[in-house]
Amino acid sequence: MSTFATVLSTGRYLPERRIANEDLTQFPKMSLPLIAAKTGVQARRHADDADCTSDLALRASRVCLQKCGFAPALLEGIILSTSSPDRPQPATATRVQALLGATSAFALDVNAVCSGGIYALHLADSLIRSGRHKYILVIGAEIYSRILNPRDFSTYPYFGDGAGAILLGPSAEPGLIYTELGADGAGAELIRVPAGGSMMPPNKLSKPEDIYFKMSGREVFEFAVSKGSEILRAALTKCDLRAEQIRWFVSHQANINILNELADRLEVPREAFAVTLKEYGNTASASILITLDELIDNGQVERGDLIAIAAFGGGLAWGAGILRY
Secondary structure, eight states: OOOEEEEEEEEEEOOSEEEEGGGOTTSOGGGTHHHHHHHOOOEEEEOOTTOOHHHHHHHHHHHHHHHHTOOGGGOOEEEEEOSSOSSSSSOHHHHHHHHHTOTTOEEEEEOOGGGHHHHHHHHHHHHHHHTSOSOEEEEEEEOGGGTSOTTOTTTGGGBOOEEEEEEEEEESSOSEEEEEEEEOGGGGGGEEOOSSSSSSOGGGOOSGGGGSOEEOHHHHHHHHHHHHHHHHHHHHHHTTOOGGGOSEEEEOOSOHHHHHHHHHHHTSOGGGBOOOHHHHOBOGGGHHHHHHHHHHHTTOOOTTOEEEEEEEETTTEEEEEEEEO
16 A cells, blocks of 8 residues: 655744834835835744744744644654754754654755755655655744845845744655655856855855845746746646645745736636735745645645645755645
8 A cells, every 4th residue: 555645733933023124224214115015025033042943943843743742752754944054064953853852753954945845845755655754844944034134135124034844644645745846056146145165164255245145136036936837837737636726825935926926827816825924024945834834723724625835946946746735
């Protein structure tokens, strides 16, 4: 009998500190209305100064496991997606494993920037389908407020901090029906943090601003709407589904105009695309997991509903999938 992966539980954690657009007083007051107009972001959460990425991941994980009464000791794996890790090494997932008490779980990080949540789901799904592992916790956690230049209006206002988690387990019927990944490294320079690795180590830093995240906004927007619509159509085709059969489209929460354009290209109502970026901003690889959990918590997903997911971002990397709740 074939084994498939299914969603057993979800969870999220958003820091308590809410930063509204009008709180960004380092920017000219006349420019603040542009934030919501350009991206739909009205507020974002920033982590407490004492917290690191693993702390946010841990809290989302505890919520996820507590919802279904799952003991951490039963976990066989933790896959944590982050592009803002605690430190270059060891893997941020290892600290989560220790604090969670998941003593039997392997722990590793995945970095596919904003697509990382789907990359992590794809890996976990493959491991469960192989029969080698049963219960794997997938986490997306980010603290972008630490890697953004507070004076850069092109990046700082649009991102937020947060974490989401999904517990996957074995099932005779597929919950995670389909996932597909892709990348085009020729676009690697469009989204990047120049310094901090072997290419530009700290002792070779020539410009202080190279420690911060940078993005070529126009090119990224065009990539997101083109690739996002392409991979969602491909997912529907490969699963022999029509767009109207999908209860929710959960896309990476980068920009409301990207979500609207994706809906228009797929010829579905814009309301079919879930939106959490208004309050949380772009939480990078955590955004899809956070959005899924919010939909479920709000009673907006019923058993058997089909959900299409898609993400796109640095690498350039992308991923899409279909899941049945």
